[in-house]
Amino acid sequence: MGNFYTSTDHFALMPALVLALFGCAGLFFRRISGVAMLLAGELFTGIALWRQLQAGTINAFNGGLVIDGLGLFFNFLFVAAAAITGLISYRYLDIEDEHHPEFYGLLMLAQCGMFFLATGTDLVTLFTGLELMSVTFYVLVGFLRESRRSNEAALKYLLLGAFSSGILAYGLSLFYGLTGTTKLAPMAQALAAIDVTHPAVLLALITTAAGLFFKISAAPFHMWAPDVYEGAPTPVTAYLSVASKAAAFALLLRLFLGPLAPLRDSWQPVVTVVAILSLTIGNLAAVTQSNIKRLLAYSSISHAGYILLGIAAGNETGLRGALLYTLVYTLMNLGAFLVLVAMRRQNLPGETLEDFSGLMRRSPVYAVLMLLFLLSLAGIPPTAGFVAKAYLFLALVEAHQYVLAVIGTVYVAVSLYYYFRIVRAMFAGDAKPEAPLAISWGIGVSTVFTALATLGLGLWPEPLFQWVKGVTR
């Protein structure tokens, strides 16, 4: 046993401390000062993460926490997602007439949980992080107190989320029972020596995997996603669909590539099947949706499938592809949701396909930007979405998973069809005389950022490749 709380531990914990502090402080600020608080918090978190990036890998809390490239990669992603969500929220909350101090604080507390999901190396730390994030999200999803949909979504999410957390906890506790440790590194050694076909091992693996698949909303554990995405306040949906999913992926990577790596032969087929199911269900169900939030919910299920394809490939390129895809997905999906947030105006939900009708005539800039995000989501060059998909296909071919590669490519065409239903409405639909978009400076700044990133990383992905390469080394 080392020292209880060294300066290294403190340094490693810094971003989480900042987030918790600012998050708690944020609970007392309204509107602009709340956003300012959030941005200040994200700035300091960013600085802390930056310092850690320069310090190299840090093991802290006697192997309970590790600050490595992978953890930092995800944390930078969370910073971007949280900051953007904050920036787009204040106007939306004004319109919804729900402006309470807690909102920005909750965003940061959820992010605090994500920090532990991405950096924890102890089952207890990881599970605590997961619950901190989930519980915060239960509140955020139901943030519109007057809206029945929001309340229903929150309850649904709470019930199913708690259920899945329970299953995950069951799996994790079985692993603890099998190996006698909660730390990932010794657990990996113990599992390497164990008989992998033992029923208890398989049961532990299956329950753990099911819990994780629920959190990343992969089929067949995706049932909650469309309802929750539709009911939640749009900025929260955006945050949920990118940050929470990425955090759950971070956990999945930590577990599957860490202690569960010896069980690869058991989980790889499962991941493959889940990936194919997610692609199929997500893409096919999205085709008939007329509510954009539901459409994007199904599309996010299919994107989870794509990320899983990278893990199913089972090589280093696949892992890089999965990371790359997660980051790109975060940017482009946030972008699409930004436009959706701007569509929400007084007395106008702005969520259906019809609401997008003729957007090109009313607000050409946002119509073109939405087009960019949708092209990227579909994977048309020269956008970042294309680069990410191409990299995943490269990984699959390298791993000789030709069938998976073909399935992945075929669904590009399918996804284009439903994304272009939105495009068609925006550009070819008749314009209705409606109130202009609710564009605040926060939405403006965020849109410019996400659009530049989506196009820029498509035209010049080299820095991203280098970063991801460094992470997986």
Added chain:
Amino acid sequence: MISLLLLVPLAGMLISIFLPARLSKYWAAAVSAATALLSVQLLRTGATAERMPWIPSLGVDYHVAADGISLLMLVLTTVMTLLAILASFESVKDRVKEFYALLLLLESAMLGVFVAQDFVLFFVFFEFSLVPMYFLIGLWGGERRLYAAIKFFLYTLSGSVFLLLGIIVLYLKSGARTFDAATLLAASLDPVTAQWVFWAFFLAFAIKVPMFPLHTWLPDAHTEAPTAGSVILAGVMLKMGTYGFLRFSLPLLPQAGHAREIVTVLGVLSIIAILYGALVSLMQKDWKRLVAYSSVSHLGFCTLGLFSLNASGISGSVLQQVNHGISTGLLFLIVGIVYERRHTRVIADFGGLAHAMPNMSVIFAIAMLSSAGLPLLNGFVGEFAILNGAYQANALWAYWSVPGVVLGAAYLLWLYQRTMLGPAQEVNARLQDLTVREWLTVLPLVAWAISIGVYPKPYFDLIAPGVKAALEALHRS
């Protein structure tokens, strides 16, 4: 210089966004004219290759170069775009700014396809060109425009995703950490891989051409597209498929197992396209749809020439691609000119147009004869070389495709008879003949058609080195 050629339309597009809408068409015409001059200048001076790293960690380069074949395609692209823009001056009244901006964007993408020497770069241009075309069809097209646009997009996209997979397989199997097309195509592969990659490429290019039986998107897209869209689709975008065959599919053949059988299958498919396209054209009641189906037949000749795998067939095919751009471009322009006056494309609504529009009927006659392959016009030269090549490859191919020439003459002459000759109906009697602007759009193509028909040697000389390189790639083992 090549990069400049790609940048001019792109920059023109970006600037046009900030110009007032009433200036858009003049600006677009000026930009595309400048691009056309630039491409002609390139043709005269020759182009130097440009290369710099783009994504070093994967070995992707920004590498553009142009040999004679590419240069010819570049000129075809810039001329067609310029004429398409000129042809749209009166007919496009809605969302004018967007229309011309998209045309310029499309021009940039198409030019990129013909100069890219790196597979990733090629794919980016190849696939991105779909986006502006989707909007051109979907926003300014005919009644069923949205259906035609998404059908076009999905159909061609489904093919090109396999192109991407093929490229990736080639990249990994060759072991060369580069996406440079020449390097990858020269790498030695096992026959099974080569065959899979060949078929993946085939799917993408065959849909683009389109080859029978993958042609079903074409009649809808060509018919529903606005005149400018049809001209560019037929004139340039179909050639991206045949160009891809020539550059990327043929070099794979020697390594693919059962190359002979593959070529036989493709030759037979081409012949089916020739005959089937011609027969279906014969039955059309819609003027524009007839011209659209005639493209299937004519592109059948182009692919037949390619898969003859000899100098005569391939060079004839390349020239015929240009010819088809000229003659079908002209035919679509004429359909557009008539449609602007009568707002119908049903052949039965016309008759006796020659009385009201004598000049137009002369131009139409030239276009028709050029398309039908009359000697001293461009179509004859290309078809002759192709049939010569096909005969050398397999005499049966030539025998079976000759009826296509006859049928081609039949449906075109019959079309001419039904629309231009005979007594003029009341509604058609007072139509205005060609305006100055319309003269400007058709004359360059007429002049080009005659010049190729009378003196094709410079074109064959221009094409020869590229054809020689393709043949060398074919005969290495």
